[in-house]
Amino acid sequence: MKAISYSRYGGPEVLAFGEVRDPKVGPDAVLVKVRAASVNPVDWKVREGYLDAILEPVFPVVPGWDVSGVVVRPGVAVSEFDVGDEVIGYVREDFLSRGTFAEYVAAPLRTLARKPRNLSFEEAAGLPLVGLTAYQVLLKVLQVKRGETVLVHAAAGGVGSIAVQLGTHLGARVIGTASESNHDYVRGLGGEPVTYGEGLGERVRGLAPEGVDAVFDTVGGDAMKASANLLAPEGRLVSIADGDVVNYGGRYYFVRPDAEDLQRLTDLAEQGVVSVHVSETFPLERAADAHLRSQEGRTRGKIVVTVDWETEGVQP
Incomplete structure (x- = not known):
């Protein structure tokens, strides 16, 4: 072949x-x-x-x-x-x-x-990969609940765009980092966009003065480090991009194949929840x-x- x-x-x-x-x-x-x-x-x-x-x-x-x-x-x-x-x-x-x-x-x-x-x-x-990553992190690791505020990094990317849609479906308020050119796209997914880069912490605090309940980091580095200071009491931090997250009280996660999770994503796609x-x-x-x-x-x-x-x- x-x-x-x-x-x-x-x-x-x-x-x-x-x-x-x-x-x-x-x-x-x-x-x-x-x-x-x-x-x-x-x-x-x-x-x-x-x-x-x-x-x-x-x-x-x-x-x-x-x-x-x-x-x-x-x-x-x-x-x-x-x-x-x-x-x-x-x-x-x-x-x-x-x-x-x-x-x-x-x-x-x-x-x-x-x-x-x-x-x-x-x-x-x-x-499959981005959907399973978002599904497993939000539902199984972060265990996001209705009414919570979740920060998703790179919200216009593959994993981030699915995470915004799933988080919204779960009843959470989703703040997503993205470039200015992708802000309308993130809004269309159900998220509240903020520009990444210098001053990110202040911009997120402007939207969530008391901090966020959960952070889903997909980029690592400075964005991940800044996220640790944005957590509300009992807030949770997960990164799929930076193993140093454990030094900031968070967890590193690597997606795994799971036929049941993948079938659930198929169901959600057919229901119009994720695209x-x-x-x-x-x-x-x-x-x-x-x-x-x-x-x-x-x-x-x-x-x-x-x-x-x-x-x-x-x-x-």
Whole structure:
């Protein structure tokens, strides 16, 4: 099959488009014909070797953890999905090798849910990682309650935009940091935008003089450090971007695949609670350009890589 792969850590130049081995489908997995796969900041960080201490690479590595597509072959122990079912997945394993930037991916059952019927394949591919991150942090770690005030950093980004929508759905007041150009977008999601950068603390205090009940940090660094001083008594701080958060009384969190959580996100998408904004799409062979765009760090919503089966004439 055709795929994007790399045989050593490095910049976008290590990504190559070409033939790789077809994936084997284990008993508890399904073979998915990929229609779209989204790009996340973790993808280029993994490609550059930043997660080498926790994820063993088996080169050549096919990058990508998010996918939307169609089941073409269930594993021999699988009864949950049939051929032709449309699915989404956060297809992360405990090693690096079999990613989603490919024509096919063998996806373990624990990583999959049914695709939201009201989302395109491109939109659906942008939901799993960011959606699971926002869902697990807000509901399971921060345990946000109705009436609380939550500060979400990078509220116009992939994780942040879903977190704003979920927080609002939970009945919380959501303040979101964003550039001026994205303030209307954040308002449209249900949040109250504030400009990040110098003076952030004073601007947040102007909206929440008594502090915020919870902070969801997605950027780390100065924003995370400033957040610790914005917490109300008994306030909670979680970061997905900066392990130093523990030095400020907070918790570091790394998202995990969870089929039940992912199905709940599908349900919420079909109810109109959460939506996915796709800012730009790239064909599979231009995945390096998609990585470059992600590394710029200014994306509104999601960047998506697509596999065009019709024009390529590929058969399952």
